[in-house]
Amino acid sequence: MTQPFNHRLRSEIDRKNSRLVLGLDLDPDRKSKLHGGGLVSLKTAAREIVAATADQVCAYKLNFAFFERFGSAGWQWLEELSQFIGDKALIIGDAKRGDIGNSASNYAHAILNNLNMDAATVNPYMGRDSLEPFISDPAKGAFVLALTSNPGANDFQFITENVPLHRRVARWAQSLNRHDNLGLVVGATHPEYLDNIRADAPDLPLLIPGVGAQGGSLAPAVNAGTPAAPTIINVSRGALYAGDGALEDIVDAVAFYNNKIRELE
Amino acid sequence: MTQPFNHRLRSEIDRKNSRLVLGLDLDPDRKSKLHGGGLVSLKTAAREIVAATADQVCAYKLNFAFFERFGSAGWQWLEELSQFIGDKALIIGDAKRGDIGNSASNYAHAILNNLNMDAATVNPYMGRDSLEPFISDPAKGAFVLALTSNPGANDFQFITENVPLHRRVARWAQSLNRHDNLGLVVGATHPEYLDNIRADAPDLPLLIPGVGAQGGSLAPAVNAGTPAAPTIINVSRGALYAGDGALEDIVDAVAFYNNKIRELE
Numbered sequence: 118m119t120q121p122f123n124h125r126l127r128s129e130i131d132r133k134n135s136r137l138v139l140g141l142d143l144d145p146d147r148k149s150k151l152h153g154g155g156l157v158s159l160k161t162a163a164r165e166i167v168a169a170t171a172d173q174v175c176a177y178k179l180n181f182a183f184f185e186r187f188g189s190a191g192w193q194w195l196e197e198l199s200q201f202i203g204d205k206a207l208i209i210g211d212a213k214r215g216d217i218g219n220s221a222s223n224y225a226h227a228i229l230n231n232l233n234m235d236a237a238t239v240n241p242y243m244g245r246d247s248l249e250p251f252i253s254d255p256a257k258g259a260f261v262l263a264l265t266s267n268p269g270a271n272d273f274q275f276i277t278e279n280v281p282l283h284r285r286v287a288r289w290a291q292s293l294n295r296h297d298n299l300g301l302v303v304g305a306t307h308p309e310y311l312d313n314i315r316a317d318a319p320d321l322p323l324l325i326p327g328v329g330a331q332g333g334s335l336a337p338a339v340n341a342g343t344p345a346a347p348t349i350i351n352v353s354r355g356a357l358y359a360g361d362g363a364l365e366d367i368v369d370a371v372a373f374y375n376n377k378i379r380e381l382e
Numbered sequence: 383m384t385q386p387f388n389h390r391l392r393s394e395i396d397r398k399n400s401r402l403v404l405g406l407d408l409d410p411d412r413k414s415k416l417h418g419g420g421l422v423s424l425k426t427a428a429r430e431i432v433a434a435t436a437d438q439v440c441a442y443k444l445n446f447a448f449f450e451r452f453g454s455a456g457w458q459w460l461e462e463l464s465q466f467i468g469d470k471a472l473i474i475g476d477a478k479r480g481d482i483g484n485s486a487s488n489y490a491h492a493i494l495n496n497l498n499m500d501a502a503t504v505n506p507y508m509g510r511d512s513l514e515p516f517i518s519d520p521a522k523g524a525f526v527l528a529l530t531s532n533p534g535a536n537d538f539q540f541i542t543e544n545v546p547l548h549r550r551v552a553r554w555a556q557s558l559n560r561h562d563n564l565g566l567v568v569g570a571t572h573p574e575y576l577d578n579i580r581a582d583a584p585d586l587p588l589l590i591p592g593v594g595a596q597g598g599s600l601a602p603a604v605n606a607g608t609p610a611a612p613t614i615i616n617v618s619r620g621a622l623y624a625g626d627g628a629l630e631d632i633v634d635a636v637a638f639y640n641n642k643i644r645e646l647e
Contacts, residue, residue, distance in 0.1 A: 121561055121562040121563045122561075122562075122563035123562045123563055123565065123586075123587055123611075124562065126565075126587060126612075126614070127587075127609075127610075127612065130612060130614070134644070135640055135643075136604075136607070136612060136613065136614045136615055136643055137614070137615055137616075137617065137636065137639055137640050137643060138589065138614050138615065138616040138617070139616075139617065139618070139621060139636065140591070140616050140617065140618030140619075140622075141618075141622075142618045142619065142622065143622065144619075147623065149622075149623060149626070149627025149628070150626050150627050150628040150629075150631075151627055151628060151629055151632070165629060166622070166629070166632060169629060169632070169633050170632070170633060170636050173633075173636050173637065173640055174636065175614060176614065178591075178616055178618070180481075180485055180618075182479075182481055182484075182485035182486070182487075182488035182489045182492075183485070183488055185457075185488065185489060185492040186488040186491055186492050186496075188457055188460075188461060188492060188496045188497070189454045189455075189457035189458040189460075189461055190454075191457075191492075192450075192453055192454035192456075192457045193454040195453075195454070196453060196454055209589070213479070213480060213481050213505075213508075214447075214478070215478060215480075215505055215507075216445075216447055216478050217530065217532035217534075218532060218533075219447075220445055220447035220448070221447070222447075223447035223448055223450065223451040224447045224450060226451055227447075227450040227451050227453060227456075231451075231453045232453070236563075236565075238567060238589075240478075240480055240505050240507050240508075241507065241537075241538060241551050241554070241555075242480075242505050242506065242507040242527060242538060242539070243478075243505075243527070243530050243532060243534050243535065244532065244533070244534020244535055244536065244537030244538055244539070245533065245534040245537050245558070246532050246533050246534040247532070247534055248534075248558065252558070252561055252563050253561075255561035255562070255563050256563070257563065258563040258565060259563070259565070260565045260566060260567045260589045261551060261554075261555045261565070261566055261567065262507060262508070262551070262567050263548050263551045263552050263555070263566040263567060263568055263579060263583075264548040264551075264567075264568050264569050264572050264575060264579065265482065265508050265567065265569050267482035267483060267508060267509065267511050267512070267569075268483075268509070268510065268511050269482075269508050269509020269510040269511040269512055269513075270508065270509055270569065271509065272506075272509030272510050273506060273507060273509060273547060274507070274509070274546070274547050274548045275546050275547065275548065276541065276546065276547045281539070281540050281541065282538060282539050282540065282541045282547070283528050283529040283539045283540065286506050286526060286527070286528045286529075287528050289506070289526075290506075290526045290528070293510070293513065293517070296386055296387075296517055296520035297386040297387075297388045297389065297520070298386045298387035298388055298501075298517050298520050298521070298522065298523040298524070300388065300391075300501075300523060300524070300525045300526070301525060301526055301528040302503060302525045302526065302527050302528060302529075302530065303528055303529050304529055304530050304532075304535065307529050307535075310529060314528060314529065321388075322388055322391060322392075324403065324474070324503075324525045326405070326443075339401075342401070345392075346388075347391075347392065347395060347401055348401065349391070349395070349401045349402070349403050349440060349441065350401055350402055350403065351402075351403040351404075351405050351443055352402065352403070352404065352405065353404070353405030353406075353407045353443070353445075354405075354407065354409075356404060357405075357406075357407065357408065357414075357431070358412065358414060361414070361415050362414025362415050362416055363414070363415040363416060364415075364416055364430060364431070364434060366415075367416070367431060367434070367435070368434050368435060368438075371402065371404065371435050371438050371439065372438065374402055375400055375402050375438055378400075378401055378402060379399070
């Protein structure tokens with residue numbers, strides 16, 4: 118039977134006598150003797166680095182940002198590189214994902230199953246259900262962001278004062294809206310807080326998910342909009358799987374929600 | 383000259399007389415009349431839905447989890463679908479990314495430039511520098527997660543008590559470690575807080591990034607480890623671009639860090 122991830126980690130540390138993780142953040146904008154910046158060159162470089170260091174590190178950390186930069190070709194690289202590393206060391210997928218349960222399951226599946234990585238980094242902001250899919254298989258692990266080292270860590274991570282974090286987020290986004298291009302995601306299941314958020318962020322459009330299948334209340338969401346800072350309402354499953362899920366059902370559902378919103382304006 | 387994103391959003395709302403966003407979260411596990419769950423079928427379905435609804439919605443929301451589930455093929459789908467939507471409506475890349483500056487720049491580039499989406503959802507947890515690359519081009523926008531509608535939203539988003547959020551995160555992860563497969567990311571630039579985090583999460587391994595190029599302090603990080611809950615130390619640029627960045631330089635740097643850590647144990 119496979120051991121829990123933290124046990125596997127300890128074993129790998131023992132086996133290599135190494136607590137070192139190597140982050141394979143090859144930067145196409147920064148050429149070196151090993152690579153010229155192009156994708157083919159980076160791929161070769163990564164393999165060469167792994168082959169040369171695998172007995173020296175307990176894990177590789179693959180920061181998805183450096184792969185997604187290349188789009189689908191970058192994801193192919195993730196696939197190839199994960200396979201190449203194989204059992205040479207543990208692989209930590211540094212994807213910092215965090216999303217509601219079903220989406221988190223998809224992310225976890227992509228990272229831990231399809232890419233067959235051993236662990237992922239997870240953003241805690243959305244709470245428990247965004248983490249659970251990453252840790253439901255004991256053999257796979259998650260590293261939850263706790264205290265990060267970037268300058269922005271001070272914005273929220275030391276928060277202690279008597280204001281709800283979400284209001285702090287709203288005020289913060291409002292204060293950064295100097296290009297008039299920021300908005301907020303506000304769940305429609307919390308209509309009682311919309312007035313506060315609206316007051317905190319009077320200039321920001323509000324993207325409201327959760328209407329429809331998630332049963333959010335539509336009226337307060339629509340009413341929180343202003344001409345300069347409208348609310349926009351998202352529907353997903355509520356339209357895509359309306360009725361039998363046939364095309365005409367979807368079109369009908371879209372029209373239905375549109376009309377409902379218009380009536381409330 | 384291109385208008386700021388929020389202006390473009392308002393224009394699109396006016397043009398369509400619609401504040402509706404359609405989330406194209408096609409679920410392969412949930413077949414419908416429109417699709418049988420396979421990728422080819424989902425692709426066709428998405429195009430058909432867009433063609434049939436584009437004049438009814440101000441934006442499409444593409445939740446990356448539903449695409450990444452298919453790996454690089456899913457990213458090809460993202461590319462194809464974004465191109466297909468084109469100017470028919472705005473595209474919100476619901477990727478919920480959040481990472482330190484340079485990684486955030488790569489994510490923003492992938493979403494806003496390569497995929498040519500109009501906006502992205504961004505996780506606020508890591509603060510300002512994780513958001514900036516998404517809003518530096520006024521024509522592109524960001525929706526910052528403020529109050530989400532999932533059950534886990536209660537874990538952090540209403541936090542008001544007199545404990546730093548990062549200690550709360552550490553205690554929370556510790557309490558969820560029932561499979562012995564959770565760990566914490568703790569920046570090496572905050573050595574003075576390591577003791578508290580260690581006390582808050584005695585059973586969790588600590589992944590320490592930021593050693594090397596970011597100048598974090600190595601000794602406290604190593605010392606915070608225990609046999610059952612070790613610290614593991616990440617290095618990325620500090621090794622990859624050591625010396626001339628030649629392969630032997632990298633191998634040497636890896637050995638150097640390994641030795642440094644071993645000396646501190």
